[in-house]
Amino acid sequence: MTEKMWPLYEVFLRPRNGLSHKHVGSLHASDDEMALQNARDLYTRRGEASSIWVVPSKAIIASAPSEREALLEPSTEERKPYRHPTFYEIPDEVGHM
Numbered sequence: 001m002t003e004k005m006w007p008l009y010e011v012f013l014r015p016r017n018g019l020s021h022k023h024v025g026s027l028h029a030s031d032d033e034m035a036l037q038n039a040r041d042l043y044t045r046r047g048e049a050s051s052i053w054v055v056p057s058k059a060i061i062a063s064a065p066s067e068r069e070a071l072l073e074p075s076t077e078e079r080k081p082y083r084h085p086t087f088y089e090i091p092d093e094v095g096h097m
Helices: 032-043 065-072
Strands: 008-014 022-028 050-056
Touching: 008 032, 022 032, 032 050
Parallel strands: none
Antiparallel strands: 008 022, 008 050
16 A cells, blocks of 8 residues: 555544643554554654544544534524523512522
8 A cells, every 4th residue: 555545544632631632633544553653653742642532534524614504503493492491480489589
């Protein structure tokens, strides 16, 4: 397998426990183990990570910028009426809430 045919991997690092993984770059590798080793060699030279994720780029599904409004904008339709308890009756003995 030539280097041109190697799959592309995305690399994510977590700086320390309790923080989320952040995308730091991409690399080509012949298999998953090589991708993990290359990510370690390329992106953690100074010990700045406690965890590494490598993910084949083809496994990532992303939305298109043109779908932003339909996919990410909040719905105008009220789907969760329980969040606004206007239909509950508060007994007089409860007082002012």
